[in-house]
Amino acid sequence: MFAVVLLCIACFAYWCWCRQRAKTAEPPSLPGAWPLVGHLPLFFGDGCKLWNQMNNATDQCSDVGGAAKINFGPITIYVITDPDDCNTIATTCMEKDPIYEFIKPWIGESLIASKYEVWKNDYKLLTPAFSQIILNTYLDVFNSQSMKLVKDLEKYAGNGPFDLFTYLQHNALNTLCLTALGEGFTDSNLASDYLHAVKSTFDTLVERVIKIWWHNPYTFAWSKLKKEQDGTKVKPFVDILLELSVEKGAFNDEQIRAQVDLMLGAGQESTPNAVLFTMVLLGSHPDVQERVFSEIQEVLGEDRDVEKMDLSRLQYLEAVVKESLRLFPIAPLIGRKLERDVKLKNFTLSAGKHCALLLCGLHKNSIWGPDRCEFKPERWLEPSKVPAHLVYAPFGLGRRQCIGKTFAMMSMKTTLAHVVRSYRIKADHTKMRLKYVATLKPDNEGRYISIEKRTR
């Protein structure tokens, strides 16, 4: 009897030791690493390959307990998909990953990449600009820009697939300029040049992350990529605004500084892509689209603008947008700097290494149920079917999440309400290939979509 008790105690002590050891252990390395270069060869290639690989890494990470390691040569990147662990990191590590330094030549010390000390102050100053009261005053712009979009698209009605993204992006840029600065981009060539430069900046960012020998600013200075980056710079947007302020007395310095970094750093890639994905999904699910159309008819009637109260009544449309952002998170990962060791549920992350929170992993966590890969907006209408907020984070996690999320939701819903009541959308989401170019995008600028005019 005594021997049995002793054995039980020994087993229990061993179990405790194993648990403790696992907790202080590093997360496991994902499979497929090569000697010396690690996982780098897996991630080399175009944006589509990168996205496929990120997707694989996300699934593998979830399979091994929600935290894992990837090596790009000597550089270690922790990837995290466990909801609790993501939350722990997002709420305790306030500094952004050093990779965000690569975008500073473009957006400087603006909110998205700034040091926590700078961020705290700027965030406080800028938050009032995104209050509901201010956002409500933007509804006129959201409506007029959406109606302009509907008009611009008229020529494509009944004429097969077309490049919808360019229209959505120009529209988003104008909306951002009008709301934040009170001036639109009247010169469409200038807008195109500007958007082209932004695209090149994103491409450069991704290429530099993968080509680790260019992480160092000195080696990067000699690279072809740096030359391309410098060459693609159009006249900086801030200069245009400064000119406007001198010539027309339009803006003061403070407005320019605060708003430009903020808007251009984030708004004009994200919302158009999110609207594009939502339209592809609506076009691929005619039953959902008809239900959205009926809701819009019911709430708005025939031709009236979207008003403040309407937005909260367009509940099914909201569910559609949320579900679209769940399946296609525009920002599938965010990075945090590990300034000290961080204890997770089962592992410990070492200070000084890179850390990527895979938001796309949260969105397909098994908590969402067996239909988690399917487009089911209805799930958002039944509170019992929506899991705790920890597994849904299209706008990021913790205090450094998106300051523009209400702006984005309001503008996207207004755009979609106008477009869906004017056109019947046709698309096939199964033909859509995705690419990761600092944001998640369809690889073919939306040429999966065609529209037909609705008869009223």
Ligand code: HEM
């Ligand atoms: C569907 C649309 C959008 C999505 C999915 C989105 C997503 C995100 C995410 C995931 C982050 C966190 C980034 C990180 O932690 O590194 C973020 C940050 C940010 N977003 Fe958005 N965003 C959207 C629209 C917008 C718009 C329209 C604006 C501006 C009007 C905006 C402004 C910002 C800013 C300034 C930050 C940095 C916030 C901070 O660090 O305090 N976003 N966004």
